[in-house]
Amino acid sequence: MAAASGPAFSPLYRQIKALLVQSLNGGEWKPGELIPSEQDLAARFGVSQGTVRKAIDELAMENLLMRRQGRGTFVATHAEQNIQYRFLRLMPDKGPAGGMERRFIDCRRMRAPAEVARALELKPGDSVLQIHRTLSRDGRPVVFDEIWLPAVPFKGLTADRLAQYAGPMYGLFETEFGVRMIRAEEKIRAVAADEWSAQVLQVPVGTPLLSVARLSHTYHDKPVELRRGWYDTSAHYYRNELN
Amino acid sequence: MAAASGPAFSPLYRQIKALLVQSLNGGEWKPGELIPSEQDLAARFGVSQGTVRKAIDELAMENLLMRRQGRGTFVATHAEQNIQYRFLRLMPDKGPAGGMERRFIDCRRMRAPAEVARALELKPGDSVLQIHRTLSRDGRPVVFDEIWLPAVPFKGLTADRLAQYAGPMYGLFETEFGVRMIRAEEKIRAVAADEWSAQVLQVPVGTPLLSVARLSHTYHDKPVELRRGWYDTSAHYYRNELN
DNA sequence: TAGTGGTCTAGACCACATC
DNA sequence: ATGTGGTCTAGACCACTAA
Numbered sequence: 180m181a182a183a184s185g186p187a188f189s190p191l192y193r194q195i196k197a198l199l200v201q202s203l204n205g206g207e208w209k210p211g212e213l214i215p216s217e218q219d220l221a222a223r224f225g226v227s228q229g230t231v232r233k234a235i236d237e238l239a240m241e242n243l244l245m246r247r248q249g250r251g252t253f254v255a256t257h258a259e260q261n262i263q264y265r266f267l268r269l270m271p272d273k274g275p276a277g278g279m280e281r282r283f284i285d286c287r288r289m290r291a292p293a294e295v296a297r298a299l300e301l302k303p304g305d306s307v308l309q310i311h312r313t314l315s316r317d318g319r320p321v322v323f324d325e326i327w328l329p330a331v332p333f334k335g336l337t338a339d340r341l342a343q344y345a346g347p348m349y350g351l352f353e354t355e356f357g358v359r360m361i362r363a364e365e366k367i368r369a370v371a372a373d374e375w376s377a378q379v380l381q382v383p384v385g386t387p388l389l390s391v392a393r394l395s396h397t398y399h400d401k402p403v404e405l406r407r408g409w410y411d412t413s414a415h416y417y418r419n420e421l422n
Numbered sequence: 423m424a425a426a427s428g429p430a431f432s433p434l435y436r437q438i439k440a441l442l443v444q445s446l447n448g449g450e451w452k453p454g455e456l457i458p459s460e461q462d463l464a465a466r467f468g469v470s471q472g473t474v475r476k477a478i479d480e481l482a483m484e485n486l487l488m489r490r491q492g493r494g495t496f497v498a499t500h501a502e503q504n505i506q507y508r509f510l511r512l513m514p515d516k517g518p519a520g521g522m523e524r525r526f527i528d529c530r531r532m533r534a535p536a537e538v539a540r541a542l543e544l545k546p547g548d549s550v551l552q553i554h555r556t557l558s559r560d561g562r563p564v565v566f567d568e569i570w571l572p573a574v575p576f577k578g579l580t581a582d583r584l585a586q587y588a589g590p591m592y593g594l595f596e597t598e599f600g601v602r603m604i605r606a607e608e609k610i611r612a613v614a615a616d617e618w619s620a621q622v623l624q625v626p627v628g629t630p631l632l633s634v635a636r637l638s639h640t641y642h643d644k645p646v647e648l649r650r651g652w653y654d655t656s657a658h659y660y661r662n663e664l665n
Numbered sequence: 666t667a668g669t670g671g672t673c674t675a676g677a678c679c680a681c682a683t684c
Numbered sequence: 685a686t687g688t689g690g691t692c693t694a695g696a697c698c699a700c701t702a703a
Contacts, residue, residue: 188699190672216688227674232689242665248689249681266664363664368655369612369630387612387630393664412611419662421509421606421636422485431680433691459669470693475670491670492700 195224196234203243203254203359204398210256210353214244217252243361257360258350266349266363266393269410270418271316279321281348284311284379286338288330295327298394298405306330310341313379321415323379327405332358358403363395367417376409389417438467439477446486446497447641453499453596457487460495486604500603501593509592509606509636512653513661514559522564524591527554527622529581531573538570541637541648549573553584556622564658566622570648575601601646606638610660619652632660 199220208214217235221228235252238244242265245253257265270276291299291307301307307330314322328336333356344351352358370390377384389410397403410417442463451457460478464471478495481487485508488496500508513519534542534550544550550570557565571579576599587594595601613633620627632653640646653660 192672218688229675230673233672235689246689247682249683249687251682251688268662268664365662365664367610367632367660367662369632369653370655371630385628387614389610389612389632410612412613417610419511419608419610421511421608433679435691461669472694473692476691478670489670490701492668492702494669494701 191226192230192233192237195220195226195231196237198224199234199238200243200398206357208254210254210359211258212254213251214254241361256350256353257347258353264347266360266395268418269322269415272414272416279314279316280318281342282313282315282320283338283341284313286310286336286341291327295405299327299329299402301329308333308336310338312341316415319414320380321411323376323409325407327407329403332356332403359397360395360404361397362400363393365394366392370409372409380409380411382411382413386411388412391417434469435473435476435480438463438469438474439480441467442477442481443486443641449600451497453497453602454501455497456494457497484604499593500590500596507590509603509638511661512565512658515657515659522557522559523561524585525556525558525563526581526584527556529553529579529584534570538648542570542572542645544572551576551579553581555584559658562657563623564654566619566652568650572646575599575646602640603638603647604640605643606636609635613652615652623652623654625654625656629654631655634660 199214202208214220215223217228217231220231224231235244235246239246239252242255245255247253264277287309288306289309290304291301293303295301295307296303296305299307308326308328310324310326310328312324312326313320314324333352336356340355341348341351344355349360352360368390369387372380372382372384372386372388374384376388377386380386380388382388389408389412391406391408391410393404393406393408394402395404395406442457445451457463458466460471460474463474463478467474478487478489482489482495485498488498490496507520530552531549532552533547534544536546538544538550539546539548542550550573553567553569553571555567555569556563557567576595579599583598584591584594587598592603595603611633612630615623615625615627615629615631617627619631620629623629623631625631632651632655634649634651634653636647636649636651637645638647638649
């Protein structure tokens with residue numbers, strides 16, 4: 180009848196996958212929790228275990244779920260020791276990867292600038308939070324971040340709460356605000372340090388810095404964080420894998 | 423008996439996968455060619471179709487093979503129109519992604535510097551090829567690459583041959599030298615343009631540039647290309663996806 | 666019409682974690 | 685001993701391509 184443009188066919192396991200994402204997004208199973216066994220889910224949806232398995236396979240590959248043989252399938256979380264810094268690709272030239280010191284400079288509420296509103300799919304003038312912070316290694320600042328969050332799901336977030344929380348920032352977002360980061364895109368450039376970033380990173384004005392603009396998404400590809408970072412790459416590098 | 427340190431268990435489909443990689447590496451099926459059907463492979467290896475399928479699934483996910491419903495499974499290739507610039511992550515701020523003009527500056531044979539020999543796992547002093555080239559958009563140079571290749575599999579490669587070949591460089595490597603690039607790692611930094619790169623990219627000395635050091639691997643994680651690139655990110659950005 | 670990969674099922678057994 | 689995910693099998697049927 181209609182113009183016949185859409186995908187018109189969706190295999191069963193993708194429909195099951197969509198139902199699982201619904202349950203994740205709706206909070207039926209929270210980050211870190213155990214979800215029902217494949218057998219239980221198969222019974223619940225009225226399909227075979229193999230079909231549920233294929234749906235979970237894809238969700239595990241997309242890092243929404245984590246399988247552990249003999250234990251079960253868990254909702255992935257940023258609040259874990261082993262998967263820490265999942266999105267931070269900056270590696271030190273020498274020494275182990277982890278362990279940078281966080282310092283929060285400020286956290287303000289304001290009206291979204293046009294550019295920020297566009298990226299976060301807000302109306303121009305909607306309320307947003309702006310956070311500035313640094314990451315340091317061995318006392319030397321390496322990363323200067325400016326973070327923009329929509330005010331509505333993150334109401335009540337302050338610099339103090341950020342500073343008090345031990346563990347990755349995205350872990351706090353999960354546990355305190357129910358916002359889980361799934362996927363992000365980064366646009367990377369080389370820029371000269373302006374006065375502000377030069378001061379914060381303790382480098383001369385004009386020093387080449389890596390500019391990293393990250394847009395993070397939660398379920399259903401909804402953007403929920405815009406992050407502009409300046410990285411001092413004199414003793415670190417941004418690592419990427421091509422496949 | 424022994425100290426029992428190795429993986430000690432390998433599922434059937436991974437053994438099949440290893441056999442398939444052997445055949446790919448050995449040249450039984452060349453890039454772009456059709457491989458036998460899953461049924462044929464199952465018969466050949468004495469396993470069920472499902473087991474072969476799982477092996478092929480992983481190889482397809484790693485971009486070694488390409489499945490096409492109704493047609494069969496093909497060996498992936500860089501010499502294709504649709505998958506062009508698979509490894510180049512530089513995107514223009516405006517306009518479509520593809521279509522940059524290549525220019526080869528030189529191609530010399532020399533002894534490997536220590537750093538290059540280490541990266542390519544050669545003996546110090548082994549013979550290597552050094553290539554310089556640029557990529558331009560709308561006549562303006564954007565990328566300056568210095569490429570290092572081991573001389574032995576790439577014997578006979580000249581700037582002329584590079585310039586005459588239409589299509590991506592890795593396509594030429596496949597068809598002319600039988601070397602297929604599978605996977606690469608990049609280390610990215612912000613640096614100031616030195617005199618040479620400034621001249622080639624037509625920017626002032628000291629301009630911040632993206633420094634991209636890429637190590638490319640063929641089958642069995644063997645490194646076969648070291649590429650140091652300088653990107654002018656005034657009208658382009660390096661795009662990355664985090665998952 | 667024939668052949669390919671893609672989906673779905675049902676059942677058996679293995680590896681692993683927990684009790 | 686039990687329950688979980690992981691592997692392997694065999695067979696049926698669907699979607700797609702090409703001749």
